[in-house]
Amino acid sequence: MKNIFVTQSSMPEYEEYCEEIKSIWESIQLTNNGPKKKLLEEKLIQFLDADYIKVFTNGHLSLQLGLGAMGLKGEVITTPFTFISTINAIVQNGLTPVFCDIEEDNYTLDPRKIEDLITEKTCAILPVHVYGKVCNVDDIQKIADKHGLKVIYDAAHVFGVKYKGKSITQYGDMSMLSFHATKVFNTIEGGALIFHDPALESKLLSLQNFGLSDEDAVYIGTNAKMNEFQAAMGLCNLRHIEQEIAKRKHVCEKYMEKLAEIPEIVLPQKQQNVEDNYAYFPVVFKNTKIINRDVIAKKLKEEGIFARKYFYPLVSDMAVYRNTMETAKTPIARKISENILCLPMYSDLADEDIEKICSLIRRLYSR
Numbered sequence: 263m264k265n266i267f268v269t270q271s272s273m274p275e276y277e278e279y280c281e282e283i284k285s286i287w288e289s290i291q292l293t294n295n296g297p298k299k300k301l302l303e304e305k306l307i308q309f310l311d312a313d314y315i316k317v318f319t320n321g322h323l324s325l326q327l328g329l330g331a332m333g334l335k336g337e338v339i340t341t342p343f344t345f346i347s348t349i350n351a352i353v354q355n356g357l358t359p360v361f362c363d364i365e366e367d368n369y370t371l372d373p374r375k376i377e378d379l380i381t382e383k384t385c386a387i388l389p390v391h392v393y394g395k396v397c398n399v400d401d402i403q404k405i406a407d408k409h410g411l412k413v414i415y416d417a418a419h420v421f422g423v424k425y426k427g428k429s430i431t432q433y434g435d436m437s438m439l440s441f442h443a444t445k446v447f448n449t450i451e452g453g454a455l456i457f458h459d460p461a462l463e464s465k466l467l468s469l470q471n472f473g474l475s476d477e478d479a480v481y482i483g484t485n486a487k488m489n490e491f492q493a494a495m496g497l498c499n500l501r502h503i504e505q506e507i508a509k510r511k512h513v514c515e516k517y518m519e520k521l522a523e524i525p526e527i528v529l530p531q532k533q534q535n536v537e538d539n540y541a542y543f544p545v546v547f548k549n550t551k552i553i554n555r556d557v558i559a560k561k562l563k564e565e566g567i568f569a570r571k572y573f574y575p576l577v578s579d580m581a582v583y584r585n586t587m588e589t590a591k592t593p594i595a596r597k598i599s600e601n602i603l604c605l606p607m608y609s610d611l612a613d614e615d616i617e618k619i620c621s622l623i624r625r626l627y628s629r
């Protein structure tokens with residue numbers, strides 16, 4: 263039996279990567295702000311229409327250093343319906359996460375619930391564009407402006423997404439992208455910050471290199487530099503990004519078509535004014551007496567299909583954070599977390615595999 267995993271990394275042709283890395287043998291510069299890394303930053307600035315961008319060794323360290331570079335102190339309003347990285351980055355900066363509930367239809371931070379959580383300690387809002395769904399950036403910005411708060415987006419899932427014709431990473435004070443192997447665009451491991459404040463550029467460059475600038479150090483930095491082999495992978499993958507997204511779109515359309523007739527499931531909904539990147543295919547399964555998300559996941563697994571309970575459990579329910587954080591105010595996040603399943607989604611997922619997954623789900627519901 264062939265296994266179908268929830269995701270599969272997109273890779274360039276082997277020859278294309280070899281060609282790209284050839285010049286590293288000539289430059290003999292493997293890392294430390296090398297030419298490929300700089301070129302990748304230039305290409306990304308163009309592709310994302312960004313003011314400023316810095317790339318890092320991964321998405322998590324990008325976010326951790328981004329929050330640090332902004333010099334934030336106090337409480338950060340965020341969502342528990344995210345990957346643990348988001349919350350770790352907040353806590354690792356000595357900041358306190360305050361959990362706000364999400365919207366039922368797109369799983370992102372609910373702006374109507376933010377203001378109740380603002381105190382004199384609140385310094386920022388950190389929403390997550392989950393699954394490639396765009397947060398309500400307009401309302402979030404209005405609240406931030408009214409209360410003088412920074413907005414930092416965890417944009418790990420939204421590479422290439424546009425809202426009202428603009429790259430989604432243009433919104434807010436800062437956005438973090440992840441270029442992890444499992445994301446829509448990858449540099450094997452990697453990440454980036456997109457921001458508007460020019461003063462952050464040299465600070466971030468220094469922070470990712472131990473806090474050094476020339477011989478002296480003015481910050482306590484870390485090591486988060488993207489190396490040349492990562493950047494080379496990025497340069498190759500970026501050449502094919504449009505095709506990558508188009509292929510994902512096809513997969514999404516196949517799923518939509520084949521799962522459309524089942525009343526007990528909620529499929530991802532198209533958002534207004536959004537150009538999607540089809541990063542994930544999350545489905546919410548209504549809890550009936552005989553069937554629920556866990557049963558579906560188990561049955562799929564028996565057939566070698568590895569869907570993922572993503573994001574379950576909520577970060578606030580994980581052992582490290584359990585009992586230290588208030589979770590009573592996020593009932594919708596809890597409900598979604600208990601009923602959602604991400605079906606396999608990657609650009610080379612074959613039509614017959616989609617059919618296999620969907621017919622299994624259809625059969626389970628028709629019993």
Ligand SMILES: *Cc1c(COP(=O)(O)O)cnc(C)c1O
Pocket residue numbers: 320321322323344345347348390416418419439440441442451452453
């Ligand atoms: C992948 C991911 C991260 C972390 O990115 P890495 O590049 O893996 O460090 C952070 N937040 C979210 C929502 C993610 O999916």
